[in-house]
Amino acid sequence: MRERYSDLFHRHNQNPILTAAHWPYPVSTVFNPGAVLLADGTTLLLCRVEDRRGHSHLSAARSANGVDQWEIDHQPTFMADPAHYPEELWGIEDPRLTFVPELNKYAIVYTAYSRDGPGVALAFTEDFQKFERFGVIMPPEDKDAALLPHRIDGQWAVIHRPVSGPRAHMWISFSPDLQNWGTHKLMLKARRGAWWDASKIGLSSPPIETPQGWLVIYHGVRQTAGGCLYRLGLALFDLHSPDQCLKRGEEWIFGPQEPYEQHGDVGNVVFPCGHTVAADGDTVHLYYGAADTSIGLAIGSVRAMLEWLEQQPGISTTKD
Numbered sequence: 219m220r221e222r223y224s225d226l227f228h229r230h231n232q233n234p235i236l237t238a239a240h241w242p243y244p245v246s247t248v249f250n251p252g253a254v255l256l257a258d259g260t261t262l263l264l265c266r267v268e269d270r271r272g273h274s275h276l277s278a279a280r281s282a283n284g285v286d287q288w289e290i291d292h293q294p295t296f297m298a299d300p301a302h303y304p305e306e307l308w309g310i311e312d313p314r315l316t317f318v319p320e321l322n323k324y325a326i327v328y329t330a331y332s333r334d335g336p337g338v339a340l341a342f343t344e345d346f347q348k349f350e351r352f353g354v355i356m357p358p359e360d361k362d363a364a365l366l367p368h369r370i371d372g373q374w375a376v377i378h379r380p381v382s383g384p385r386a387h388m389w390i391s392f393s394p395d396l397q398n399w400g401t402h403k404l405m406l407k408a409r410r411g412a413w414w415d416a417s418k419i420g421l422s423s424p425p426i427e428t429p430q431g432w433l434v435i436y437h438g439v440r441q442t443a444g445g446c447l448y449r450l451g452l453a454l455f456d457l458h459s460p461d462q463c464l465k466r467g468e469e470w471i472f473g474p475q476e477p478y479e480q481h482g483d484v485g486n487v488v489f490p491c492g493h494t495v496a497a498d499g500d501t502v503h504l505y506y507g508a509a510d511t512s513i514g515l516a517i518g519s520v521r522a523m524l525e526w527l528e529q530q531p532g533i534s535t536t537k538d
């Protein structure tokens with residue numbers, strides 16, 4: 219028997235690193251940021267910012283060390299545009315950022331909150347100042363999506379989480395041109411019953427490409443009498459056939475335990491949409507929404523996550 223569970227992520231002692239109090243204009247809450255390392259090493263977070271109507275927009279925060287001294291845009295960076303994109307009527311949320319070398323642009327895959335529920339929308343930017351919208355690529359109800367950074371066998375790939383019934387699973391879909399999406403494949407199923415990831419799962423930050431496969435951090439939602447519990451787990455997928463799961467962790471690796479994660483607008487939620495991997499190729503800065511109210515930073519290691527997954531039972535023995 220192990221003496222204790224492994225700690226794959228360590229919270230930064232300055233957590234929460236960003237709150238509404240840091241914002242240069244009035245906002246209610248800031249959470250669920252996408253993240254990238256810019257070419258000069260600056261960390262850019264594209265934060266979900268909720269106003270007092272309850273609608274969200276996205277705003278950029280930049281820092282040299284990814285921890286503090288954030289420079290936050292003085293006005294919303296990327297706003298919903300319901301006049302041209304009616305599916306953004308109730309705001310835009312939860313961006314996942316991917317640098318795409320073939321286009322020399324960053325892809326932003328985000329939730330467009332339409333009158334008929336959340337859908338998946340795509341935009342590109344070179345500088346986080348001007349944005350090129352592709353509109354909704356997956357209709358409601360669908361969210362928790364990210365673009366893979368390069369084509370696989372000539373096809374772009376988006377991971378997403380459609381809802382159809384009481385359980386919601388992760389899917390992957392392909393496109394020759396980023397506009398027309400098909401070849402939909404089930405990627406990872408929510409488990410059932412008592413499992414921590416029963417009922418609903420979804421991609422957290424975009425997959426990390428490693429020689430062993432696509433390393434995926436995902437969230438699982440457990441519905442309890444006291445409300446939902448959002449926790450994180452790990453899975454590994456084949457590099458060439460990313461719908462093929464090679465390994466899936468049995469235990470969650472990170473869950474709400476600090477007061478700022480347990481209490482807020484929506485308590486008991488840790489919800490990352492972005493991470494950065496340092497120049498060493500190993501150190502991961504995971505940026506997460508805490509209780510839909512503030513932003514936390516947890517530090518981990520690609521190598522340690524892969525080693526942990528290696529020790530998990532084979533996928534065929536992982537019962538759901």
Ligand code: BMA
Pocket residue numbers: 250311312448484487489507510
């Ligand atoms: C999910 C998303 C997230 C949110 C989470 C907890 O469904 O809407 O934006 O952080 O619920 O409320």
